[in-house]
Amino acid sequence: MEYVLEVKELTKxxxxxxAVDKVSFTIGKGEIFALIGPNGAGKTSTIRMISTLLTPTxxxxxxxxxxxxxxxxxxxxxxxxLPDEAGAYKNMTGLKYLRFMAGLFTSDLDTLNxxxxxxxxxxxxxxxxxxxxxxxSRGMIRKLLLARAVMTKPKLAILDEPTSGxxxxxxxxxxxxxxxxxxxxxxxxLLSSHNMLEIEFVSDRVGIITGGHLMVTGNGxxxxxxxxxxxxxxxxxxxxxxHEIH
Amino acid sequence: xxxINLLKKELSELxxxxxxxxxxxxxxxxxxxxxxxxxxxxxxxxxxxxxxxxISDRDDTEFTKTMLETIKKDGNxxxxxxxxxxxxxxxxxxxxxxxxxxxxxxxTEDFNSGKRxxxxxxxxxxxxxxxxxxxAGLSNSxxxxxxxxxxxxxxxxxxxxxxxxxxxxxxxxxENTVVDDKSAAVSSDKIVGKISIQNMMLPLIVFVxxxxxxxxxxxxxxxxxxxxxxxxxxxxxVSRGSVIGAKMLAAGLIALINAxxxxxxxxxxxxxxxxxxxxxxxxxxxxxxxxxxxxxxxxMELTGMDYxxxxxxxxxxxxxxxxxxxxxxxxxxxxxxxxxxxxPIMMLAVIPYMISMVADxxxxxxxxxxxxxxxxxxxxxxxxxxxxxxxxxxxxxxxxYQIIVFAICMFFALRLFMSDKIFTISLNFGQKxxxxxxxxxxxxxxKTNS
Numbered sequence: 001m002e003y004v005l006e007v008k009e010l011t012k013x014x015x016x017x018x019a020v021d022k023v024s025f026t027i028g029k030g031e032i033f034a035l036i037g038p039n040g041a042g043k044t045s046t047i048r049m050i051s052t053l054l055t056p057t058x059x060x061x062x063x064x065x066x067x068x069x070x071x072x073x074x075x076x077x078x079x080x081x082l083p084d085e086a087g088a089y090k091n092m093t094g095l096k097y098l099r100f101m102a103g104l105f106t107s108d109l110d111t112l113n114x115x116x117x118x119x120x121x122x123x124x125x126x127x128x129x130x131x132x133x134x135x136x137s138r139g140m141i142r143k144l145l146l147a148r149a150v151m152t153k154p155k156l157a158i159l160d161e162p163t164s165g166x167x168x169x170x171x172x173x174x175x176x177x178x179x180x181x182x183x184x185x186x187x188x189x190l191l192s193s194h195n196m197l198e199i200e201f202v203s204d205r206v207g208i209i210t211g212g213h214l215m216v217t218g219n220g221x222x223x224x225x226x227x228x229x230x231x232x233x234x235x236x237x238x239x240x241x242x243h244e245i246h
Numbered sequence: 247x248x249x250i251n252l253l254k255k256e257l258s259e260l261x262x263x264x265x266x267x268x269x270x271x272x273x274x275x276x277x278x279x280x281x282x283x284x285x286x287x288x289x290x291x292x293x294x295x296x297x298x299x300x301i302s303d304r305d306d307t308e309f310t311k312t313m314l315e316t317i318k319k320d321g322n323x324x325x326x327x328x329x330x331x332x333x334x335x336x337x338x339x340x341x342x343x344x345x346x347x348x349x350x351x352x353x354t355e356d357f358n359s360g361k362r363x364x365x366x367x368x369x370x371x372x373x374x375x376x377x378x379x380x381x382a383g384l385s386n387s388x389x390x391x392x393x394x395x396x397x398x399x400x401x402x403x404x405x406x407x408x409x410x411x412x413x414x415x416x417x418x419x420x421e422n423t424v425v426d427d428k429s430a431a432v433s434s435d436k437i438v439g440k441i442s443i444q445n446m447m448l449p450l451i452v453f454v455x456x457x458x459x460x461x462x463x464x465x466x467x468x469x470x471x472x473x474x475x476x477x478x479x480x481x482x483x484v485s486r487g488s489v490i491g492a493k494m495l496a497a498g499l500i501a502l503i504n505a506x507x508x509x510x511x512x513x514x515x516x517x518x519x520x521x522x523x524x525x526x527x528x529x530x531x532x533x534x535x536x537x538x539x540x541x542x543x544x545x546m547e548l549t550g551m552d553y554x555x556x557x558x559x560x561x562x563x564x565x566x567x568x569x570x571x572x573x574x575x576x577x578x579x580x581x582x583x584x585x586x587x588x589x590p591i592m593m594l595a596v597i598p599y600m601i602s603m604v605a606d607x608x609x610x611x612x613x614x615x616x617x618x619x620x621x622x623x624x625x626x627x628x629x630x631x632x633x634x635x636x637x638x639x640x641x642x643x644x645x646x647y648q649i650i651v652f653a654i655c656m657f658f659a660l661r662l663f664m665s666d667k668i669f670t671i672s673l674n675f676g677q678k679x680x681x682x683x684x685x686x687x688x689x690x691x692x693k694t695n696s
Binding site for chain 1: 252474
């Protein structure tokens with residue numbers, strides 16, 4: 001299978017805390033992989049290392065054939081990252097923001113316009129794109145940022161809590177958008193979320209991380225069978241409790 | 247192309263209506279301040295050049311009448327008032343005047359009997375401002391009465407007016423001022439009068455610029471960090487160097503515009519506010535040089551190149567502020583904390599600012615002098631005096647020191663931005679971090695569930 005992301009024993013040691021301990025997993029082309037875990041489990045540190053924001057203490061991750069340690073610039077050309085609770089430049093209009101971000105991925109004006117047109121279509125904010133971001137609702141900002149994250153057709157889109165703070169309808173819309181982009185365009189996604197219902201609906205495979213250890217990976221059905229659980233929430237609870245006992 | 251894109255974004259973040267209005271208002275303030283000073287000084291000059299002596303002669307003898315006639319004959323304008331009692335406030339109010347000299351009863355008798363006669367001077371004070379309180383009428387009246395009495399005394403003692411003049415002014419003073427290796431025939435008081443306004447205003451400009459630019463960059467960095475737009479930027483295919491480079495260049499360009507506008511405003515202010523002082527001083531000096539000519543002769547006149555050098559030092563001061571702000575802004579995890587984070591910069595600006603307002607830094611005791619000079623902002627506060635007084639070596643040493651401090655601060659700012667610390671380091675000022683709050687909530691929830 002063609003892997004868009006191969007995480008190999010990725011480790012992050014802060015001064016006093018071992019945040020991520022030899023985490024390994026893979027994501028295939030067009031696959032949606034969800035990393036779930038309690039607060040402080042190491043999800044964001046893992047995601048930040050793959051996004052080249054943090055330097056791993058040990059291990060490596062290969063994105064589209066490029067090492068995050070040896071070729072971070074090449075990796076950044078293949079990924080986009082949407083942080084949890086991210087904002088945008090409030091003084092810019094939505095359109096200006098999209099043009100600015102597209103300009104960081106390409107210097108070619110035609111490609112830039114193509115990216116912006118695609119983002120306009122995805123976020124479906126219409127005329128509101130002419131308004132300053134400061135006047136947007138939380139849902140509108142999230143849609144704008146998500147459109148920004150996928151407009152360049154990255155090999156891997158990394159979305160930290162993509163629907164956090166959104167109402168039900170906006171969340172459903174975004175989940176559908178993610179599934180559609182993976183199925184129709186072969187875009188791969190690395191998600192992190194606390195919402196088990198969302199994970200069950202969106203992801204192809206799940207990785208449960210706690211205390212810096214990746215405890216288990218598999219698709220929802222497999223995991224429910226393995227842990228004899230009715231839903232992913234129960235699986236999550238059992239895996240976390242198991243880790244605490246050990 | 248990507249760098250230009252970043253730079254355009256940084257500039258559009260920094261150049262906003264608030265910033266442009268701020269600059270226009272500052273320039274307007276300089277021009278208005280220069281204009282106001284000009285009008286005030288004009289009034290003061292008018293007061294001193296067209297003086298009416300207001301006198302109340304309560305003694306009313308032949309002697310006092312002759313005295314006042316003689317003073318009038320010498321070309322002075324006298325307005326006589328009839329007054330009584332010692333309610334001087336009422337005397338001024340009822341006659342609608344601001345000053346008066348009262349010659350009391352017994353004045354002539356005292357003079358003739360060899361005693362020192364007394365006169366009473368009354369003046370209304372309307373403000374604490376020096377220029378507003380210039381009262382040439384009163385001082386002229388006193389001087390002229392003194393002169394008349396002295397001449398009369400000399401006459402009775404057998405001295406003619408030439409001999410009296412020799413007794414009163416036994417020496418001729420030729421005032422000269424030396425600056426560095428140049429000298430000019432002018433009193434140092436006049437030079438101090440001229441340059442004191444410059445020395446008062448420039449530190450104020452530097453102080454405002456330091457606070458303004460630091461606050462500006464610190465807020466943008468803190469906002470980028472708290473809004474997580476910095477994470478988005480740094481995960482895009484651009485180098486961290488270009489992200490910081492664009493941020494610094496944009497802030498530097500804004501600082502340069504600020505420095506240029508402030509220097510231009512300052513030049514207008516200095517030109518307006520001091521031109522009249524020079525003119526009036528010139529009239530009094532008569533045979534001596536005018537202050538402007540003297541400044542030129544002493545090599546103290548600021549040339550275009552001098553203004554450029556002061557502007558350059560101002561620019562490096564701002565660049566130091568920006569690099570320090572870059573570091574401090576990165577340490578903030580809540581935009582509200584930027585107000586507190588600006589304190590170290592403010593303190594470092596306040597110390598040399600206050601000292602430069604009241605003393606010459608070079609005249610401080612050696613240890614204090616070096617401590618104050620170790621603060622990079624000091625060198626901009628002392629830039630104009632150093633250039634004016636020919637301390638060019640000190641000026642260029644200061645400029646060199648500022649460039650070194652800037653390079654060091656920039657090195658640490660770059661290291662911070664290039665490392666993981668940009669995302670992990672923060673100062674909380676005793677506040678709970680989001681992480682700690684979340685963790686505490688999670689522990690509470692787990693306990694409730696179990």
